[in-house]
Structure formats: structure tokens, C-alpha cells
Amino acid sequence: MKVKKFMNKPITTPPNVLVKDAAEILTSKKIGSLIVTKNDEMLGIITETDLTRRVISKGLDPNKTLLKDVMTKEVIYLDPEETMEEAMHVMNENVIKKLPIVEDGKLVGIITTTDIIKITEKQLRENLDDLKRxxxxxxxxxxxxxxxxxxxxxxxxxxxxxxxxxxxxxxxxxxxxxxxxxxxxxxxxxxxxxxxxxxxxxxLNVMKMSFDKVDLYQTMTEIKKLTVPLIKDSGLKANYIFDKNLPEIMADEERLKQVLVNLISNSVKYTQEGKITVKVKKEDDYVHFTVKDTGIGIPEKEQEKIFERFYRVEGAQTKKISGAGIGLAICKELLTFMGGEIWLKSEVGEGSEFHFNIPINGPKNK
Structure with missing residues (x-):
């Protein structure tokens, strides 16, 4: 976790401020140190101890002495790309409670031990909640x-x-x-x-994909033979739209079939009457697949969650429909492996359209 995400805006002062005014800032803000900058460039840091010890030991007048004359020269700081662990290590090593964050010589923020502790506690709570979920x-x-x-x-x-x-x-x-x-x-x-x-x-990160040239027309012909009986046995009409001019694509044919069967089976499950339409067409460097039904539809508030694992739409119409809530999640995972995306359009009472695409030349990183 990088410091950049969590740094705070620092309290700064220019070097030509009087020691007296700097002391008032420290007191009013209830802080122990001020960062001295000029044109956003960090010049140094001044602490309450510096103001007291240096001014008194040198017999300087706080009403006339400028910060630049008593400013600490040595400044410990971090790059915003450093991790939270590195920030805490530097603080512990130098017995300090805050670190300026500098990028390209410019002061961009500050991180404190309190920040890190709060962030760590929050992260632990979130991790615990995730584990419980x-x-x-x-x-x-x-x-x-x-x-x-x-x-x-x-x-x-x-x-x-x-x-x-x-x-x-x-x-x-x-x-x-x-x-x-x-x-x-x-x-x-x-x-x-x-x-x-x-x-x-x-x-377990052991999913293996077998990429090869896929004759889409042949694949869709097989899918049609496999799924038409499923659709018609449910009292629905089947409509398949694809032609012989479909391009060959670089994909895992068995996984592609698995996605299509999952989507078609899902549409049949949630459609009581009407038809299931399966359409395939080339669009630029992708092939676009659509599985459309005239089923019960999905409420808008549920649509973002529909591809999550184990998620099932709640409602009187869905309670009697069996399912483990993994079919659509598997589709999304498999399509990601093949370099594709999946999305849907749906309206309650009108039906749903599931769309996905696959790059013709396969994913960039096979």
C-alpha cells in the first residue's frame, strides 16, 4: 500500500516568517513542527524545540528573527511511491512521528504514525469483514x-x-x-x-486455457444442436442468427461453448414464455455475442451484482427457480481469461440481453 494514497496536506510556512509567528502557528495548530517551503519546494523543517533552544541560546529576538536563520537543515522525507511499511520503518528508525512526502523536489503531503495506525486498523477490520462474508x-x-x-x-x-x-x-x-x-x-x-x-x-490460480483457431460457424452450429432441445422442451421458441462468413477466432473453444451454454440455460430458466434469441456478429476486431430472452428481467439495482459469485436475484418469481449462483460468475471469469468482456441490458417484465465479446486474435497476454 503506497503512501501516496493516504498522505495529508501539510502545514507549511515560508522561510521569511518571524520566529514569533511560527511559534503562534505551532501553538494554535497543536503541532510540534512546521515544514518550511519556498515556491512549493521544501527547504527544511522547524520544531518547537528548535524555536525555543536556538533563539534563546543565540540571544535572538523572536520578534525580529526569521525562520530561515534558525531552520533545521536536515530533513527526513519519503517519496510518495514508498509503502506504508517503509514509512513506519523510517519513523521508528529516526524516532519521529511524521514524514514529509516529496515528489520531484516539491512537497506534496505528509504522513503521520497516527495515519498509519488508523489505516492499518481500518484495513484489518475490512479484511476481517471480508473473511466473514x-x-x-x-x-x-x-x-x-x-x-x-x-x-x-x-x-x-x-x-x-x-x-x-x-x-x-x-x-x-x-x-x-x-x-x-x-x-x-x-x-x-x-x-x-x-x-x-x-x-x-x-x-488456486491453476486454470489452464487452450487457445487455438476456432471455426465460429461450426461452433455455433454445434451450440444450436445442443441447446435447441433445451429451449423447445421449455415451451419456448429458439432463434439463432449467425452466418457462414463469421471469422475464425483465437480462443478456447470448449470454454466458449461453456459460456454460451451457461447463458442460454440461464435465460431458459428465467423465461416462462416467448423466445430465446442467440446472435453472433463481427464488430471491428471483436466478435459480439448476444443471448436475449423474454423472461422476468432483472431489477436495475441488482444488475451490478449479477456477475458476482453466489449472487442470486431475490424476489417472489425467483424463489422457486433452482440454481447455485455461479453460472454467470463463471462466464465472466472465463471471458476475462479469453480477453473478452460481458455485460447486460435488462428491464423487469420485458426480459434480459446478455452481451459479450471476444477479440478475434485472442487476448494480448495469453
Whole structure:
């Protein structure tokens, strides 16, 4: 943490001020020293002790003597780019309680031991609050994730029991319906586990991206085949807008698919009627993706938090909708790794549009 951020405006005086006037400033401001400057350039420092000892020992008249005649020449100061730890070390070494901050020979501020102690205490309190918040989020996530994992497992287990029944097996239509449900629940379980594992990799700083040329038209064709059944099974219309002229991009194809599936699944989850539109187009050096729904929408006050981990929009319409609150956060993390950005436009009762872009040539620092 640099000193520059926390320095205070110093109390200064020019060198041609009378000793008497300087003493009055020290007394009125209840401080022990004054910084002497000329045209913002620091010349020295004068203390209450200097004024008393030097003036008396030299038999000088405080009503006639100027500060420049008794000013301390040796000044200890810091550069504003120094850290708080360095400032405290210098203060302790020199048994002083404040340090002038000088940049390019100019006095720009002052830092005191009181400042550092207050800042340190504040930072410790903030760190403690963050740890408490993270601990609550962890507990909430474990509870939600446990529920989310149990639901598809229970469904899979139930249908597997049915498939053991001889009469049930002979009913081809029922058997096919059951296998479709099993397939969906397994995919749901797989997506959740993938997201949870990705969070662990990101936190441990071991997330690996595999960048290669991606044929966007082919990728979007696969995404369409994968997600159209999900959309239509929910009673919604699917609208995909992309063409064969889409450029190849440098990206991690599997992670790109993961982002799109997460966004489309999220839109389906919060849309009761209408349609889901997925659009892809080239814009300058980027490819712009849009996933638009006609769902319940997101209140404006909630929109800034929607990409935070474990955050879920509160409301009567969302309470019955399952989710661990990690899908959108994962999208943001993965897109950051690919050099992209994600944002949304939403209006309650009208639906939401999730937008993201990816640089055609990949991130600058792969």
C-alpha cells in the first residue's frame, strides 16, 4: 500500500516568517513542527524545540528573527511511491512521528504514525469483514450446491429403478421419455460439477486455457444442436442468427461453448414464455455475442451484482427457480481469461440481453 494514497496536506510556512509567528502557528495548530517551503519546494523543517533552544541560546529576538536563520537543515522525507511499511520503518528508525512526502523536489503531503495506525486498523477490520462474508458465502454455497447436486441424482436414481421394471421396459414410449430425462439430468449434473471445479481452479490460480483457431460457424452450429432441445422442451421458441462468413477466432473453444451454454440455460430458466434469441456478429476486431430472452428481467439495482459469485436475484418469481449462483460468475471469469468482456441490458417484465465479446486474435497476454 503506497503512501501516496493516504498522505495529508501539510502545514507549511515560508522561510521569511518571524520566529514569533511560527511559534503562534505551532501553538494554535497543536503541532510540534512546521515544514518550511519556498515556491512549493521544501527547504527544511522547524520544531518547537528548535524555536525555543536556538533563539534563546543565540540571544535572538523572536520578534525580529526569521525562520530561515534558525531552520533545521536536515530533513527526513519519503517519496510518495514508498509503502506504508517503509514509512513506519523510517519513523521508528529516526524516532519521529511524521514524514514529509516529496515528489520531484516539491512537497506534496505528509504522513503521520497516527495515519498509519488508523489505516492499518481500518484495513484489518475490512479484511476481517471480508473473511466473514466469504465464510458465509462458502456456507451458503455448500448448502445450495448440495441441494443442486442431490436433485439430479435423485431423479437419475428414480428413473433407473423404473427401468429395472420389466413392464416399464416393454413400453417403448415411456422408456424413450425416461432416457431423455436421464440424459438431461446427467448434463445438468455435469455442468454444475464443471462450474464448481472451474471455481476451484481459478481460486488456486491453476486454470489452464487452450487457445487455438476456432471455426465460429461450426461452433455455433454445434451450440444450436445442443441447446435447441433445451429451449423447445421449455415451451419456448429458439432463434439463432449467425452466418457462414463469421471469422475464425483465437480462443478456447470448449470454454466458449461453456459460456454460451451457461447463458442460454440461464435465460431458459428465467423465461416462462416467448423466445430465446442467440446472435453472433463481427464488430471491428471483436466478435459480439448476444443471448436475449423474454423472461422476468432483472431489477436495475441488482444488475451490478449479477456477475458476482453466489449472487442470486431475490424476489417472489425467483424463489422457486433452482440454481447455485455461479453460472454467470463463471462466464465472466472465463471471458476475462479469453480477453473478452460481458455485460447486460435488462428491464423487469420485458426480459434480459446478455452481451459479450471476444477479440478475434485472442487476448494480448495469453
Amino acid at each position: 466469504l465464510n458465509r458465502e462458502k456456507d451458503d454455497f455448500i448448502a445450495i450446491a448440495s441441494h443442486e447436486l442431490k436433485t439430479p441424482i435423485a431423479t437419475i436414481k428414480g428413473f433407473l429403478q423404473l427401468l429395472k421394471n420389466k413392464d416399464f421396459i416393454e413400453d417403448q414410449e415411456e422408456r424413450e421419455n425416461s432416457l431423455e430425462i436421464l440424459d438431461k439430468e446427467i448434463n445438468r449434473l455435469n455442468n454444475l460439477i464443471t462450474n464448481i471445479l472451474d471455481f476451484s481452479r481459478i481460486d
